[in-house]
Amino acid sequence: MPSGTAPDEGVAAAVxxxxxxxxxxxxxxxxxxxxxxPVWNAENWFYEDWPVGQKIRSLRRTMAEGDSHLFNLLVxxxxxxxxxxxxxxxxxxxxxxxxxxxxxxxxxxxxxxTNCVNAFSYGYDKLRFIKPVFIGDTIYxxxxxLEKRPRYKEMGLIRASYEVFKGEGELxxxxxxxxxxxxxxxxxxAGKTEK
Numbered sequence: 731m732p733s734g735t736a737p738d739e740g741v742a743a744a745v746x747x748x749x750x751x752x753x754x755x756x757x758x759x760x761x762x763x764x765x766x767x768p769v770w771n772a773e774n775w776f777y778e779d780w781p782v783g784q785k786i787r788s789l790r791r792t793m794a795e796g797d798s799h800l801f802n803l804l805v806x807x808x809x810x811x812x813x814x815x816x817x818x819x820x821x822x823x824x825x826x827x828x829x830x831x832x833x834x835x836x837x838x839x840x841x842x843x844t845n846c847v848n849a850f851s852y853g854y855d856k857l858r859f860i861k862p863v864f865i866g867d868t869i870y871x872x873x874x875x876l877e878k879r880p881r882y883k884e885m886g887l888i889r890a891s892y893e894v895f896k897g898e899g900e901l902x903x904x905x906x907x908x909x910x911x912x913x914x915x916x917x918x919x920a921g922k923t924e925k
Contacts, residue, residue, distance in 0.1 A: 772845040774848060782877055793869060837869065
């Protein structure tokens, strides 16, 4: 195929279903052999494709001082527990600086976030900071699909738990993420939705 042309249906079928929206999966503004490659970490799952009970685990991430400091600067978090080593060591409850809980939340969720073009964040419930995370701790996350139910004419609601662990499995954060996800076949849910 000439560079810059979209792959034909045979090529698309050979490389599998689109990994994101059809137009963005096979873009016409790059070489066709590049456009035919699956898009990494971008899914086009629909409501019907999310199995209840499915679990995924992230890679690990060490909470480095530079990352923690940058996050604190971005959100203007200058609390002594996260910014002042001398205070944390001499007067703090834990004897050392904490990583801000908001950063643990953001990084922990980011580790298992999907880039599904059919899903939209609806909110978070039951957010709890269970144990402190310190500079240099290594975290990882486990996401579990808890439940799903038809909600709107075009989208269902999915609830997933996020558990963030540090070290060799110490739970430090728990929350539940609500997402609205487009139906593949909206007609299948007619009369079953809440709104």
